[in-house]
Amino acid sequence: MPSLLRRRFSLYLDLIRWNRPAGWLVLIWPTLSALWVAAGGFPGWHLLAVFGLGTVLMRSAGCCINDVADRDFDRHVKRTAQRPITSGQVSVKEALLLGAALALLALGLVLTTRWEAVAWSVPALLVTVLYPFTKRFFAMPQAVLGIAFNFGILIAFAAVQGAVPATAWWLWAGNLFWVLAYDTEYAMVDRDDDLKIGMRTSAITLGRWDVAAILVFYGLFLSFWALALAPLALGALFSGAMALALAQVVWHGWLIRTRSREGCFKAFRVNHWLGFTLFAGIAGSGLLR
Numbered sequence: 001m002p003s004l005l006r007r008r009f010s011l012y013l014d015l016i017r018w019n020r021p022a023g024w025l026v027l028i029w030p031t032l033s034a035l036w037v038a039a040g041g042f043p044g045w046h047l048l049a050v051f052g053l054g055t056v057l058m059r060s061a062g063c064c065i066n067d068v069a070d071r072d073f074d075r076h077v078k079r080t081a082q083r084p085i086t087s088g089q090v091s092v093k094e095a096l097l098l099g100a101a102l103a104l105l106a107l108g109l110v111l112t113t114r115w116e117a118v119a120w121s122v123p124a125l126l127v128t129v130l131y132p133f134t135k136r137f138f139a140m141p142q143a144v145l146g147i148a149f150n151f152g153i154l155i156a157f158a159a160v161q162g163a164v165p166a167t168a169w170w171l172w173a174g175n176l177f178w179v180l181a182y183d184t185e186y187a188m189v190d191r192d193d194d195l196k197i198g199m200r201t202s203a204i205t206l207g208r209w210d211v212a213a214i215l216v217f218y219g220l221f222l223s224f225w226a227l228a229l230a231p232l233a234l235g236a237l238f239s240g241a242m243a244l245a246l247a248q249v250v251w252h253g254w255l256i257r258t259r260s261r262e263g264c265f266k267a268f269r270v271n272h273w274l275g276f277t278l279f280a281g282i283a284g285s286g287l288l289r
Contacts, residue, residue, distance in 0.1 A: 014084050015083070015090055016059075017063050018060075024056050025272030026275055029272060030150075030278075031055055032052070035048070035051055035159075036286060037282060038160035040286070042286070046112070047113065047160065050113060054106045057102045057105050057106040058102070061102035062099075064098050064102070065132060066131070066132045067085045067086070068095050068132075069133055106121075107121060110155065113159040114162050116163065120154050127144065127147050127148040130144065135201065139205040140200075140202045141200055143176065143202075145179055145183055167229075170225075170228030171225060174223070177218070177220040178218070178221040180202060180217045181217035182267070185252070185265075186268040187203035189268070191204060211257060214252070218249040222245055225242075234285035234286075237281055238281040238284075240281065241280060244277050245277045245278055248277065249274075
């Protein structure tokens with residue numbers, strides 16, 4: 001029995017991509033950045049724990065929902081054919097129960113903050129559930145993913161300030177372009193398979209303009225964040241972080257220039273360093289004040 005339990009536990013960890021942290025890392029850095037900006041510095045251990053754990057839990061719940069929705073498509077894609085649900089190792093019921101449990105745990109964390117944060121969590125959950133199904137009819141489902149991912153920014157401001165000011169919306173809009181950039185890189189990996197099964201992705205919609213569009217998305221992301229944070233006068237450290245982030249964008253352009261699967265997948269996997277760079281600039285600037 002212990003070995004059987006270990007086997008099930010291992011499958012559940014695989015289901016939530018525990019061994020592939022890139023997915024929750026690109027979520028956590030903009031959320032923590034928003035938390036620091038909203039609080040004007042370190043937000044306290046309570047909020048740090050709520051948003052750190054909550055981000056991981058909601059991303060894990062999203063994986064469960066996504067894999068249930070895509071189970072009939074994933075078997076036709078080389079990269080996803082052996083996922084636990086698609087391969088039949090985990091049932092749909094198990095995945096939905098696990099996803100619900102993880103989402104409830106995340107909600108429990110948010111309930112320890114302001115009611116405004118709880119209120120913003122409701123549409124966040126609804127968009128998370130909706131996203132996987134938009135790949136069947138919407139030309140740019142990555143935009144819907146961006147909306148789902150960006151709720152962490154709004155919830156962070158609501159938890160700290162009890163409101164969502166203009167700064168939060170500028171960060172939200174900028175981060176939407178970042179999601180479009182890195183998830184289009186991700187979609188480029190599966191483009192051939194997605195074309196065969198009729199899946200809609202930004203990589204397919206953009207066609208030969210994919211690389212150029214990704215670089216534009218990155219540029220808009222950094223521009224929106226620079227404009228949003230300019231009134232805070234974060235200083236030289238943040239300016240240096242922005243310069244380093246721009247250098248990473250140039251590197252991404254180099255990685256995806258030939259549209260190879262390896263290059264595009266690597267570009268996606270290292271995106272979290274871009275988010276970390278900006279967070280470090282924000283948090284570090286606060287420490288130097």
